[in-house]
Amino acid sequence: GEDVEQSLFLSVREGDSSVINCTYTDSSSTYLYWYKQEPGAGLQLLTYIFSNMDMKQDQRLTVLLNKKDKHLSLRIADTQTGDSAIYFCAEKWNTGFQKLVFGTGTRLLVSP
Amino acid sequence: EAQVTQNPRYLITVTGKKLTVTCSQNMNHEYMSWYRQDPGLGLRQIYYSMNVEVTDKGDVPEGYKVSRKEKRNFPLILESPSPNQTSLYFCASSSGPTDTGELFFGEGSRLTVL
Numbered sequence: 267g268e269d270v271e272q273s274l275f276l277s278v279r280e281g282d283s284s285v286i287n288c289t290y291t292d293s294s295s296t297y298l299y300w301y302k303q304e305p306g307a308g309l310q311l312l313t314y315i316f317s318n319m320d321m322k323q324d325q326r327l328t329v330l331l332n333k334k335d336k337h338l339s340l341r342i343a344d345t346q347t348g349d350s351a352i353y354f355c356a357e358k359w360n361t362g363f364q365k366l367v368f369g370t371g372t373r374l375l376v377s378p
Numbered sequence: 379e380a381q382v383t384q385n386p387r388y389l390i391t392v393t394g395k396k397l398t399v400t401c402s403q404n405m406n407h408e409y410m411s412w413y414r415q416d417p418g419l420g421l422r423q424i425y426y427s428m429n430v431e432v433t434d435k436g437d438v439p440e441g442y443k444v445s446r447k448e449k450r451n452f453p454l455i456l457e458s459p460s461p462n463q464t465s466l467y468f469c470a471s472s473s474g475p476t477d478t479g480e481l482f483f484g485e486g487s488r489l490t491v492l
Contacts, residue, residue, distance in 0.1 A: 274418065297479050308382070308468055308483030309421075354420060358479045366481060368413075370420035 270369035272355060277375045284345045286372045288338040288355035295357040298331060300340045303352040303371070312353070313340075342374075350376045380405045384469050384484035391459055392492050399454045399487045401469030409472045410452040411436070411481070412444065414465040421468065427452055459491040 271289045278284045290298065296317050301309040315322045315329045315338075322329045328341040338355050352371045359365040382403045391397055403410065411426040413436075423436030427446040441463055443455040452471075456463060466488050470481040 270420070272420075299479070301481075306485070308485045309470075309481070310483070311480045314478055314480070365423075366479065368421040370418060 270355060270357060270367055272353075272369040272372045274370065275373050275375070277377065278345050280345060280347055280376055280378050282345055284340075284342040284349070284374055284376075286340045286342075286353050286355075286374065288340075288369050290336050290338060290355065290357040290369075291367065292357055292359050293333065293336060295359055297358040298329075298338050299356040299358070299366070300327075300329065300338075301354045301356060301368075303354065305351070309354060345374075345376050347376045347378060350374055380482070382469055382471055382482050382484040384467070384487045386487060387485065388488050390490045390492065393460055394458050397456050397459060397489075399456075399467055399469075399489070401452045401454065401484060402450050403452075403469075403471040403482070404450065405471060405473070405482065406449065407471035407473050407482070408449070410446065411470050412442070412452070412454045413468045413470065414438065415468060415486075416465050424454070424467075456489075459489075461491050463489065464491045465489060 299314040300312045302312045303309045326343045330339045352373050354371045355369040356366045385400045408429045412424040413421040415421050422438045424442050425444040427433045433444050466486050468486050469484040472481050
């Protein structure tokens with residue numbers, strides 16, 4: 267099907283690590299993305315990974331890609347209250363035009 | 379400042395009263411798109427445009443129209459709004475099928491149809 271799936275909610279304590287998971291649909295997707303949506307705002311690109319990579323690290327963020335299982339994860343180390351937001355994974359279909367398919371979004375709540 | 383601007387940000391209207399949500403980008407992007415965001419459903423694409431005068435349906439186009447007469451503007455038109463179009467709408471743009479494919483989003487327009 268066309269659904270990119272994420273769990274709806276994750277709650278962690280400040281200082282812990284957060285892991286947000288995503289299952290995508292198209293094994294030929296070229297790029298996979300994580301977008302962050304803060305309250306009352308639009309989505310902003312957080313990070314992305316090319317499909318020929320297994321892992322990408324960017325400061326506190328680690329993206330892991332398992333192409334065999336079509337599984338993408340975002341790990342946030344030392345989670346802060348400012349990380350509270352909705353996180354969307356998205357895949358770029360390998361078609362002739364720019365088609366991004368978004369997941370349902372995971373609401374991350376970080377408590378002090 | 380590079381940005382995507384949507385108006386209005388908030389709107390309450392009644393069934394059947396035509397409305398337009400405007401979207402403008404100042405980044406000279408070729409690609410523009412409209413999404414709606416609903417709880418538990420994530421973002422669903424309504425329409426997209428690859429360039430001026432080129433538009434196409436996304437996944438949920440019913441009840442919506444768009445136009446792309448100029449590169450910077452991509453208005454979303456609801457000819458006869460219905461309550462099931464109550465949603466949070468986002469306009470987005472990008473420079474085209476580039477390597478990273480990053481989409482730049484507006485801040486959203488929350489529409490309520492009574």
